[in-house]
Amino acid sequence: MDKILITGYSGFVGSHLLGALDSLENVNLLGRSAPAKCNKHLKANIDAQSDYSSVLDRVDVVVHIAARVHVMSDTAANPLEEFRAVNTEGTLNLAKQAVASGVKRFIFVSSIKVNGESTTGKEAFSSVDKPNPEDPYGVSKAEAEAQLIALGKETGLEIVIIRPPLVYGEGVKANFASLMNLVSKGLPLPFRALVSNKRSLVSVYNLVDLIQVCISHPKAANQVFLVSDDEDISTAAMVALMAKVQDKPNLSVPIPALCFKIAGKLLSKEDVIDRLTGSLQVDITHTKNTLGWRPPYSIEHGFQMACKQKARK
Incomplete structure (x- = not known):
């Protein structure tokens, strides 16, 4: 059995990964908060x-999940340098030390x-697209990827890169949780036409399942994998599904997408509006074909689990 080091184990994805592992006897943890029971921390x-x-x-x-995460309103004086310090420079420091310690896969x-x-x-985005990050967080991740790939070619360290879109489930926060909360209140939301x-x-x-596959799959070495539920969804369908799993009526009303776009321009919030009215699709064909992997859980399962956290509050 491979001995694993996990970073970011107390965060959303990391905590779910720990919970999915059969045993922590061969798991080391790197992080700032009190650790779960493990081999070393x-x-x-x-x-x-x-x-x-x-x-x-x-x-x-090494399963490196820890990061300075993307935030909607960053107050840092120089956001790019703040992201680089952790996501790029910190990642490369960890990877170089992994090489020195004889780690096989990162x-x-x-x-x-x-x-x-x-x-x-x-x-849809694919794993072979030329990187095109548009914000400091994305830039820092792209730079980390490039430096890891170069380090792998130089040293033989197997590099596995996983690029998830929005991740959700029990414990999710931010916009997904906010929207689910609004739906739970039975408010007439203006999304039915989207x-x-x-x-x-x-x-x-599904993300944790893919990470577990990549820990040992021989064909994962030196690959970039996009990941999704393989069930793309519109904003209107998302709201309807949120209502369904919470056993609430779907009271969305049909406001045309053009109205959102006009409002976005007037308020200089085009990026926010595009997340509501626009598309972001990923093609996971390479992931499925290379690893023989399919997402084991449906999108409805994920929404149901996200709903569970609210019910416990």
Whole structure:
């Protein structure tokens, strides 16, 4: 059995990964908060200076999930440098030390933002697209990917890159949780006419399953994988499904997409409106064909699990 180091284990994706593992006897953890029961733990930041050698000793595979995450309203004076310090420089520092410790494989959970922000009027994003990040978070992830690939070619470290779109499930926060909460209140939301856009999502259960496959699958080495539930959904259908899993009426009203776009221009919120009315689709054909993998859970399952967290509050 491979010995694994997991970073970001206390976050949304990391905590679900830990919960899915059969045993933590061969798992080391790297993170700032109190660890779950594991083989070894190091309390440290992801940065360009920290020494991670104590938890890299005899490790076969690193699963690097920790990151400075994308936020809607970043107050940092220089957001790009803040993202680079963790997501690019910190990642490369960890990877170089992994090489020195004899690690065989480095799995990097990146972001679909490396591909871009929208596929409205375009083909779905694919794993062979030229990176086209549009914000500091995406840039920092793209730079990390490029440096990891170069390090792998130089040293023989197997690099596995996974780019998820929006990840949801029990414990999800931000816009997904906010929208589900609005639907639960039975409010008449203006989304019923938004039926022509398509968005790829991935439940945390499908993402965790893919990560587990990539830990040991021989064909995962030196590959870039896009991931989704393989069930793209419109905004109107998303709201309807949120209502269904919460046993609430779908009270959405049909406001034309053009009205949203006009409002977006007037309020200088075109990016927000595009997330509502536009498309972001990913093509996971390469992932499925290379690994023989299919998402084991339906999109409805993921929505039901996201609904469970609200019921417990």
